[in-house]
Amino acid sequence: MNSVGYACLQQVLRLCAFPLRRPAIVQPVTRIERIGETLAVPPAIAPAQVDLLAHVLFALKHEGVNLGILAQALPQVPVEALEAELRQSPNGVYIRKACYLREAFTGEQIAQHSPVKGRFMPLFDPEQYLTMAGARNSRWRIEFNGLGTLSYCATVERTPQIVALLEHDILGRTREFIANLPSGMMDRAINWAYLSETKDSFAIEREEPSEDKSRRFIQLLKQAHERAPLTEDYLVSLQNATVSNPLDMAAGYRHEQNHLANSFHGAAGVTYVPPEPELCRELMDQLAAFANEAPTHIDPLVAAGIISFGFVLNHPFMDGNGRLSRFLIHHTLCRAGVLENGLLLPVSVAMKREERLYLETLQEFSRPAREFWDVRWIDQGNLSFNFTGSPAIYRYWDATPGVTFTLEMAKRALEVELREETTFLENYDRIVKRVDERYDVRGSDLANLVMMCLTQGGTVSINRRKQYRYTVPEAVFDYIEEVTQALLLEQQEQLEVTAAQP
Numbered sequence: 001m002n003s004v005g006y007a008c009l010q011q012v013l014r015l016c017a018f019p020l021r022r023p024a025i026v027q028p029v030t031r032i033e034r035i036g037e038t039l040a041v042p043p044a045i046a047p048a049q050v051d052l053l054a055h056v057l058f059a060l061k062h063e064g065v066n067l068g069i070l071a072q073a074l075p076q077v078p079v080e081a082l083e084a085e086l087r088q089s090p091n092g093v094y095i096r097k098a099c100y101l102r103e104a105f106t107g108e109q110i111a112q113h114s115p116v117k118g119r120f121m122p123l124f125d126p127e128q129y130l131t132m133a134g135a136r137n138s139r140w141r142i143e144f145n146g147l148g149t150l151s152y153c154a155t156v157e158r159t160p161q162i163v164a165l166l167e168h169d170i171l172g173r174t175r176e177f178i179a180n181l182p183s184g185m186m187d188r189a190i191n192w193a194y195l196s197e198t199k200d201s202f203a204i205e206r207e208e209p210s211e212d213k214s215r216r217f218i219q220l221l222k223q224a225h226e227r228a229p230l231t232e233d234y235l236v237s238l239q240n241a242t243v244s245n246p247l248d249m250a251a252g253y254r255h256e257q258n259h260l261a262n263s264f265h266g267a268a269g270v271t272y273v274p275p276e277p278e279l280c281r282e283l284m285d286q287l288a289a290f291a292n293e294a295p296t297h298i299d300p301l302v303a304a305g306i307i308s309f310g311f312v313l314n315h316p317f318m319d320g321n322g323r324l325s326r327f328l329i330h331h332t333l334c335r336a337g338v339l340e341n342g343l344l345l346p347v348s349v350a351m352k353r354e355e356r357l358y359l360e361t362l363q364e365f366s367r368p369a370r371e372f373w374d375v376r377w378i379d380q381g382n383l384s385f386n387f388t389g390s391p392a393i394y395r396y397w398d399a400t401p402g403v404t405f406t407l408e409m410a411k412r413a414l415e416v417e418l419r420e421e422t423t424f425l426e427n428y429d430r431i432v433k434r435v436d437e438r439y440d441v442r443g444s445d446l447a448n449l450v451m452m453c454l455t456q457g458g459t460v461s462i463n464r465r466k467q468y469r470y471t472v473p474e475a476v477f478d479y480i481e482e483v484t485q486a487l488l489l490e491q492q493e494q495l496e497v498t499a500a501q502p
Contacts, residue, residue, distance in 0.1 A: 002026040002049060004041045005059035006066050009073040012049065016389035017069050018368040018398075024063060032062060039063065053081045053098070060094040065124050067101075067146075067153055067396035074102040082110050091118050100140040104150045116141050130156040130403075132298050147294070147306060147399070152286035154306045154399035162400070165407040166299055171338045171345075174414045178343055185425060192421050193346045194218045200352035201323050216241050217323070221344060224330040227337075230288040238327065239320045248319040253281045257385045258318050259375075260366070266377035272366035273373040273385055274315035275394040283394060284316050291332065300336035304329040305406030306399045313365055313397070326351070329406065350412040361405040369393060427454055427487055434483045439476050449480055458485035 003011050007023035027040040034040070039062065047054030056073060059066065082102065085095050090113065099110045100123070122145045124131050131145040146153040156162070178186055198217045202209040209217065220241050228234055232253060240249045260272040275283060287310045294303040312325035326348050333339045351358050372389025431450045435441065445468055453460050460477045468477075 002046060004046045005039075005055050005063050006069050008047075008049065008055045009052065009059070009069055012052070013073055013076055015069055015072045016372055016393060017066075017072070018393065020066075022063075024058070052077050053085060056098050057085070057094045060097050064128055064157075065097075065146075065155070067150075067155075068390075068392045070101055071105050071392045071396065072390055074098065075106050077102065079108065079110055083113075086110070087113055090114055091116060093121050096121065096140045096142055097123060100137055100142040101150075103140075112139075124155070126158075128158055130158055130162070130298065130302055132294060147298070148290050149286060152283050152290075152395050154310060154397055156302060156306070156403045157398075157400045159400065159404070162404055162407065165404070165411060166302075168411060170301060170407065170410045170414060171333070174343070174345055174410075174418070175338070175340075177414065177418065181422065185422060188425055189418060189422050190342055190344060192425075193344045193349075193418065194221055196349045196417070196421075197221060197344060197346045200346075201326050201348040203352055204326075204348065204355060204358070205322050210244070213244055220327060221330055222342065224327065224334040225339070225342060227335045229335075230291045230328075230331075232284070232288070235284075235288075235316070235324070238324055239317050242320040242323045242327075245319075250317045250320075253277070253284055253316045254318055256318070258315055259383070259385070260315075267375040267383060270370070270373075270375045270383065272362075272370055273375065273387075274313060275391070276387060279391050279394060280314050280316055283310075283314050287311065287314065291328070291335075295332050295336035300333050300338050301407050301410050302403050303336070304332035304410075305403035307332050308406065309362075309365075309399060309402030310397075312362070313394070345410055345413045346417050347406070347409050347413050349417045350409040353416075354409065354412070357405065361401045364401045365397060423491075424454060427484075427491075430487060431480065431483050435476065435480055438479065439473070441472055441476055445471055446476075449477070450484070453480050453484045458488050 002008070002025070004024040004026060006017075007020055007025065009015060010017055010020070022034065022037055022039050024039040024041050026043050026046045027035070027038070029035075029040045029042050032039065032041055032045065047058055052073065056070070056077060059069075077098075079102075082095070082099055085092075086099065089095055096116060103109060116139070118141060120136055120141050120143045122131065122143050124145050126145070130147065132147055134144040134146065134149075136143045144150065147156060148154055178189070181189060195214075195218070198209065198214050198221070201217070202213070220238060236250050236252060243249055255277050257276060258274065259270050261269040262271050263269065274280060287307065290310075291303070291307045294306070308325045308328045311328055312321055315321045317324070329347050330339070330344060333345065339345065369389075372387060372393060374386040374388055376384045376386075378384055428450055431454070432446060435446060435450070449460060449464065449468065449472065452464055458481055460481055465474075465477050
């Protein structure tokens with residue numbers, strides 16, 4: 001069956017692009033419709049295979065804006081074809097978009113036989129994509145409303161899942177939740193968030209931080225509230241603060257090729273290769289410009305997802321990229337002014353719990369990108385990297401999976417991690433108070449035993465009883481268990497009652 005639109009352009013021109021999620025295919029249907037994972041196109045509507053411009057216009061009309069393909073395809077469409085179509089439809093929306101993009105990608109001007117009239121049209125359909133107000137091109141009366149620029153742009157589809165998460169108002173609920181806590185409890189919850197965020201951000205990298213490393217990373221998280229603009233120098237200073245080996249500390253964005261690898265040896269173990277150093281530097285400048293502007297113009301969590309995943313996909317340093325990418329979520333939210341009074345949303349804690357999903361989200365980009373690299377083993381520890389693709393795969397990327405994941409983790413950070421920890425702290429206070437009213441136990445011993453009992457579902461283990469047998473009477477162990485189990489049972493019954501209510 002013949003392909004149409006982007007699929008046809010990809011096939012005929014042999015473009016370097018990721019596989020389409022829903023390719024357009026000619027099928028025996030009477031109208032254009034989605035069938036499974038394809039866009040079914042009636043034979044009567046499908047353009048001729050050789051008519052490249054017709055496929056561009058079909059794609060823009062029916063498949064949205066795929067800048068990665070258009071940046072490679074439009075320069076191969078003859079100017080004469082565009083000018084002829086423009087004569088037929090001088091104010092047509094899709095030919096105007098095609099002309100606008102071709103001029104932007106090539107710098108070659110297309111002749112207008114009469115000035116374009118009518119209102120400005122957005123390049124990206126706001127009903128299909130999340131967008132941001134941008135520059136207007138008076139010549140074609142097109143407004144660039146993408147998330148970035150025509151040199152570096154992420155796209156985020158307005159999926160039902162993303163719409164529902166945005167309507168949930170995660171950040172508003174977080175502020176309300178913290179504001180309603182007693183002041184002492186709020187401080188303890190925030191302190192827990194800083195400690196846990198640090199521990200789990202390192203744990204995702206399979207690293208156990210030293211006390212000094214933990215202290216420095218916590219300080220780094222607190223610096224996010226300073227709302228400093230992203231620059232190369234600032235990111236370098238952050239990178240230096242996250243690594244302990246002086247040899248790993250960067251002086252600037254990398255000047256050599258780096259990569260990610262699994263446990264396999266040689267080229268077979270290379271799982272992702274980020275853009276080459278020169279392109280990486282250009283894209284990082286673009287990403288920094290976006291990060292300094294976008295958080296106050298679009299939903300801050302959407303901006304955070306784009307910035308965090310954009311950073312880790314660019315991989316601008318030889319070490320520390322993962323931790324910095326997660327730090328940038330906090331930096332973005334602080335820059336937007338939505339986390340005040342030192343508040344921190346423990347997103348890394350949620351990510352650690354959903355580590356497999358985190359990896360799968362990254363792989364939605366890393367796996368297809370890996371296909372455009374010829375990696376060869378030279379000798380032990382040395383590999384050669386030859387890029388066979390187009391820079392467009394890094395310039396124009398689909399951030400929908402990354403934004404969805406970021407929103408989900410922010411929601412979990414509030415509704416699971418913060419709430420569970422606050423409940424834990426409230427339970428701890430109630431149990432300590434009850435035990436302290438009946439028994440005279442050293443404060444540090446009581447604190448440790450209550451925390452252990454809560455962590456283990458209401459039981460003080462035999463080993464713990466032995467450990468404290470010389471300082472804590474046997475009856476205290478039993479009473480701690482009795483109070484803890486009664487409290488946990490009461491809360492479980494309340495949850496069941498709530499769940500049963502319509």
